[in-house]
Amino acid sequence: MFAILLQISAIVTVSTVHAKYSVSTNTILLNDGNRMPILSLGTFGKTNIADKVVKTAVIEAIEAGYRQIDTAAAYKNEEFIGEAIADVINRGIVTREELWITTKLHPEVGSREGVLPALRDSLKKLKIDCVDLFLIHSPDNLGGIPEHDYLSVWKGMEDAKKLNLARSIGVSNFNSTHINRILATSEIIPATNEIEVNPTYTNLELVAYCQSLNITVLSYAPFGFMVPRPFSLVPVVSTFEEPILVQLAQKYGKMPSQIVIRYLIDRGTIPIPRSVNASRMRLNIDVFDFQLTPEEIILINELNQNVKVYYFEGKRFLAFVEYFGLL
Ligand SMILES: NC(=O)c1ccc[n+]([C@@H]2O[C@H](COP(=O)([O-])OP(=O)(O)OC[C@H]3O[C@@H](n4cnc5c(N)ncnc54)[C@H](OP(=O)(O)O)[C@@H]3O)[C@@H](O)[C@H]2O)c1
Ligand SMILES: *[C@@H]1O[C@H](CO)[C@@H](O)[C@H](O)[C@H]1NC(C)=O
Ligand SMILES: *[C@@H]1O[C@H](CO)[C@@H](O)[C@H](O)[C@H]1NC(C)=O
Ligand SMILES: *[C@@H]1O[C@H](CO)[C@@H](O)[C@H](O)[C@H]1NC(C)=O
Helix, strand or coil: CHHHHHHHHHHHHHHHHHHHEECCCCEEECCCCCEEECCCEECCCCHHHHHHHHHHHHHHHHHHCCCEEECCHHHCCHHHHHHHHHHHHHCCCCCHHHCEEEEECCCCCCCHHHHHHHHHHHHHHHCCCCEEEEEECCCCCCCCCCCCCHHHHHHHHHHHHHCCCEEEEEEECCCHHHHHHHHHHCCCCCCEEEEECECCECCHHHHHHHHHCCCEEEEECCCHHHCCCCCCCCCCCCCCCCHHHHHHHHHHCCCHHHHHHHHHHHCCCEECCECCCHHHHHHHHCCCCCCCCHHHHHHHHCCCCCCCCCCCCHHHHHHHHHHHCCC
């Protein structure tokens, strides 16, 4: 029954998700009625150099047309992003209302009581009164704290929405079991699930499951193993020279990297490419003048290697924590 449902929703989503997209505003309608931009800027990098690169990168991105920024308390960069937001608003490049700021709860918060104080700390660093999207970073106890319970944490997320400290609330790194437990015990359905989706980890079932519930998927690590992953201990390598990407790039007069971003948009998800290089940022957002066909999406799905870039267990997790300086 479940498998059949997944197959049906996988077919249906290709044709129905577009109905929720607004082509004129490049936004998608969430299940809580809010509209969010369909492309985000990733900001996760080495924490010890965040102060030197993130502020400039965010300013350049907003000047280039990005309207959504993806950060997290754990990235230790909210303060610099706050400076960038203040700068572009003060200079009249955008208004606060035109921006969509997404942040994530610190993984060391494991219960309802911790949520509002942690969110207020993020808001202070970001220099804003309300975040547009607030996510539970992971259902797993990444901080290794006692009595961690994501269902209790979700109650705190609901508190944040009711107090208008977060316009939309959602989750990240949740699988279908985690989502089902939330649905069974909570008042508010998550608006989004931010998970790894890219050509080397296509994540078809989980994306389809979320979309069948009207939960919008944000695709992190959109370039998968097609870009260098110095912290990775797995031997997966792919490149932007994959023949199908090169062929589609020629067809549409684009770069293979732009085909990858468009692939994620045409699957009805919101990609979160990260770059601190202004010319790449401009390439990554220049994807709104073409669209892939359902057949082309299926061909790119064939690049799946079913290996995650970001894996939160064992040695692979430790190597990642150490590389980025997360402790
Ligand atoms: N919720 C979670 O648990 C979670 C986990 C992982 C990531 N995320 C979010 O998702 C974002 C994206 O993931 P990611 O940082 O792994 O990003 P990604 O966008 O898949 O890869 C970033 C890398 O690709 C390079 N790059 C960017 N555009 C390029 C282009 N057009 N051509 C060639 N190389 C290009 C960047 O280098 P340059 O900077 O030099 O261009 C950087 O090294 C993160 O920053 C974070 O905001 C969330
Ligand atoms: C998803 O949520 C939006 C906003 O509440 C609603 O308009 C739309 O009909 C929902 N779509 C589905 C398939 O339930
Ligand atoms: C989701 O992850 C949990 C571990 O956090 C695991 O117990 C469960 O089996 C997973 N569910 C699916 C559908 O993969
Ligand atoms: C920035 O991106 C461009 C591609 O658009 C590339 O040619 C250049 O080498 C990159 N610069 C750095 C410092 O990586």
